[in-house]
Amino acid sequence: MDYLGAERKKAEFDVEDMKIVWAGSIHAHQLSDRISKLVANDPAFRKDDRTMLARKELFKNTLRKATYAWKLINELQLSEEEASKVRFYVDEPAFTDLHWGMFVPAIKGQGTDEQQKKWLSLSYKMKIIGCYAQTELGHGSNVQGLETTATFDPKTDEFIIDSPTLTSSKWWPGGLGKVSTHAVVYARLITGGQDYGVHGFIVQLRSLEDHNPLPGITVGDIGMKFGNGAYNTMDNGVLRFDHVRIPRDQMLMRVSQVTREGKFIESDVPRQLLYGTMVYVRKTIVMDASYALSKAVCIATRYSAVRRQFGSQNGGPETQVIDYKTQQSRLFPLLASAYAFRFVGEWLSWLYTDVTQRLQAKDYSTLPEAHACTAGLKSLTTTATADGIEECRKLCGGHGYLCTSGLPELYAVYVPACTYEGDNIVLMLQVARFLMKTVSQLGSGKQPVGTIAYMKRIEHLMQSHSDVQKPQDWLKPSSVLEAFEARAARMSVACAKNLSKFSNQEEGFAQLSADLVEAAVAHCQLIVVSKFIEKLQQDIPGNGVKQQLEVLSGVYSLFLLHKHQGDFLATGCITPKQASLANEQLRALYSKVRPNAISLVDSFNYTDHFLGSILGRYDGNVYPNLYEAAWKDPLNDSVVPDGYHDYIRPLLKQQLVPAKL
């Protein structure tokens, strides 16, 4: 029985068409659909027991799944694209993520052709398993401060990799703790007694015969992380080197080399090339944000339509909680955000192609902008997604706190995205630096490009007044864009003005950094708002599809405007009256989302397996399934619990003295 059938009938658009928009293309939709069902229908990928397993069992089970998936990929002769979708839908962090997502790209990006030939062919067949060992116990954000050393020994033509201090222990790399045979290790290159800063080296860690760590290597897992199940399927590791020797040709030498004699040479390939990889990785993270948020939103939306509380009249059914405006005002902006992040991710794919082509043509002019933009979007989308998942969990009331809701694990497994690949605050400070540089160069003839191009119109933006006079005026993309551009520009200019009061710019930047982060956030929100609007300028086929997306785009921007109205008002971009009109329009948009809500989350096309949530079941049949699942908890193995005779009974019987305590 489809408990949500009535909801589905309300939709004012064609769900099948929206699925294609969400996936990005017909091809992508068909691929996702096929692979997600393949995974969902294979009992080997069952994950409903994950949160109940103790660490060792959990981890062993992940090894099984990863190996089984690899077998499947080989047997079915899946393409690279298909294989990565298999890993995606298996939905369990594993060493393979780092092997494919960091080790292979690092070699591709930083290895010479020869190195690529050798190491990639081994990696592609998984004859070796690699990880990415950068962070140390004492250094994460400050990569230049890493302490591990790679000292060239000209006598033997080798590097000696060493961990000179406790804090130089590698700490955090995924896949390192128990599985990887190799790692790309970042270490300070020392040759001829001189320190040439941090470079990457391929180091074998474990024997390919018996998996024991090689001499001089101490390696293990760093222990339990946030949540049950979640990221504990991953063996984030600790690693110490005691003068481990590797051949010279295992330094990744695409951008700099050490010769047989120990001479350090910077190659003519510019370091900027490495930025390409960074844009790629961050694009993936933004995409992942939209997937994680959409999962949470799908669960909370379906359950909000199933859950009824209060408002029963004459013994009729109670009100679905999705009909409460407070519920809508918390949930629908997240639904809109999921779509917004999806489209900005799509745009980042375009940006990556663009950057790659420019790099090949040795055009480095757009790199600073692309770098700031991806850093900012990574920070913005991961923070909003982590917070959004928790909000979705709370939207499910008490039942959201149960692991069977899927939401606790989703949060715990997602939230480190705010920290890895750049701490979100540190990244926003980078954006702020770029903004201050842009402002300082205005009028110097250097034209701002890409997502910062609006700064060209700075004079206009500093003094413009919003033309909004009635709620519906806030539906005009031009009015929304103008307000967001003016806010971002004015916040940047205000910071720049305050900065100029300091004689020491670095000191000023440090003192004002909290304000600078706010300006950077305003800039990044503008990017997301504008990319959503740009998406709607494209041709989007499907009955009612574009109209729905227009509503969501409005919800996304007006929700942000309301949430940050302090910025808009303080900078005088809009008046209190206009802020209140925006809020009124926002409320009207929520009512438009309401009948389409279930179909908008159906459009993500997620299987029940992928969602992993009883509250988010497609059929809405929540209660009997919650009830049944409860009995599977290990505590229910026996009616009278372990510990009754030792503890509970002596307590009740007032016989504590002889009790074994």
Place this chain on the structure above:
Amino acid sequence: MDYLGAERKKAEFDVEDMKIVWAGSIHAHQLSDRISKLVANDPAFRKDDRTMLARKELFKNTLRKATYAWKLINELQLSEEEASKVRFYVDEPAFTDLHWGMFVPAIKGQGTDEQQKKWLSLSYKMKIIGCYAQTELGHGSNVQGLETTATFDPKTDEFIIDSPTLTSSKWWPGGLGKVSTHAVVYARLITGGQDYGVHGFIVQLRSLEDHNPLPGITVGDIGMKFGNGAYNTMDNGVLRFDHVRIPRDQMLMRVSQVTREGKFIESDVPRQLLYGTMVYVRKTIVMDASYALSKAVCIATRYSAVRRQFGSQNGGPETQVIDYKTQQSRLFPLLASAYAFRFVGEWLSWLYTDVTQRLQAKDYSTLPEAHACTAGLKSLTTTATADGIEECRKLCGGHGYLCTSGLPELYAVYVPACTYEGDNIVLMLQVARFLMKTVSQLGSGKQPVGTIAYMKRIEHLMQSHSDVQKPQDWLKPSSVLEAFEARAARMSVACAKNLSKFSNQEEGFAQLSADLVEAAVAHCQLIVVSKFIEKLQQDIPGNGVKQQLEVLSGVYSLFLLHKHQGDFLATGCITPKQASLANEQLRALYSKVRPNAISLVDSFNYTDHFLGSILGRYDGNVYPNLYEAAWKDPLNDSVVPDGYHDYIRPLLKQQLVPAKL
């Protein structure tokens, strides 16, 4: 070695005196100090392994600790106050929390003298163990919608307790799943064929001889909840009744009774009496918020002083991350919030005494205000605390994601406080209702009392202008109060105006509920701000103590003002210029907090055991301890992991076909 010694020397106030302020009195300080050390020094209460244990082991261990603690309490003949501190410092959710915190108070509040005599004497000795069974699978927030029935059978003078539907299964009660012998069960009272709404009944669930469920009772645990360790030490349970009979005198009959003949009588004791218990429970929750937040802040503050990243000059040490203004602007408001919540909690204790005395004198005039105020403060402080704990975790970068940081478990165990004892949004809507009622009665001669008394000055507040002209003006309590009062009053009045446009008030309330929640939040923030200011009007002894608290009070209010500047600007309470002056003053206050930060968290007087965090260690010796703790993870039991032969080796050796998968 004390790595934080240099930090401690910087303090500009007397830490020992601040400890007394934090504890509330010399007596309370000495008691806390003694009991916390007693618990910390007893290896039976070790908790560092908690996040690694599988459910059954974890739970059994909790039974052991709870029983051991009870033994200790008896052997040492501890007072009730001391005993509750023991449970507090053991710091592990257990059935005893519900027994002492809900079962006993429910009987006290709702039982007749006779019932109290019988059941409390059993309970005080723990000859029976009780829980509080209200929530059902289908009903939480809407208590009046509960489905469990208690039908009076005049033939046998018994009630028949029954679960007529699946959704009427009791679901969530702590201590129910595996331990409780008894429960206070909320059920619809039916007598003479008529439904008299929800009442409480004492029901025995399990045999006192062998702990088996009594006939007609199905009971079990509802399964894993958010996080490892955390609330999984608690047996939240499911319970179904199949026509279970209990004697008539097990209905809690203080406010209403059923006679031998089955006649329902509302006693002359007014239902409002029950509000007293609610004020008590919520006061405790607000206190707990300050404890949980202060723990998180203590960990993040100490670690922020230990952690160094970037900014090394000439090979000197890097910058302590606590010196970054972004770190301060995230951390110090939380430090200030911990103190703010502590003081508002203290004030709530006074309120509880006041309410109790008034109830005894049959003065019910302040009850609606007290009820709204405690509902709002519960909502405000628990939301801020849950978010604050997560922020503290993120402030610790990657290492905050490790369970050994203590923060993941602290978050997971704390966050349901946003949901239980009233969903935080539902509570804010109650506050909003009270606000709208107050506004509508202004001018009717009915004088607003207590925390809403500022509404008496509504005419002034609607048109006042802040007199702030320079940053320091924001240090004047009167200027701060005036701004917060004006903002709260104007937001309420604006909502009331919008409401009046609706012909149907209920419909209007529903439509505007998101705005109403914002107005309620503004009102509740004002309460916390004003109680902090009132606290500072008292005599506070100790060198520099009061000065520090004044700084924190300023941080708390100006941080809120900055965060919600949209409200202040939209309502015209302050100008953009004044908002910017507030921000400037806030920045100056952060610099004043900085040298005192470590000592301000030392003043909480938490033992390392209670904190349960390597990052938050008193001695700051973080890295060697993180490193050592890692090796205790079960995955490190063997160098080569379980699963190597079955999965990793076949993968590496390309021998997947014969692998057992």
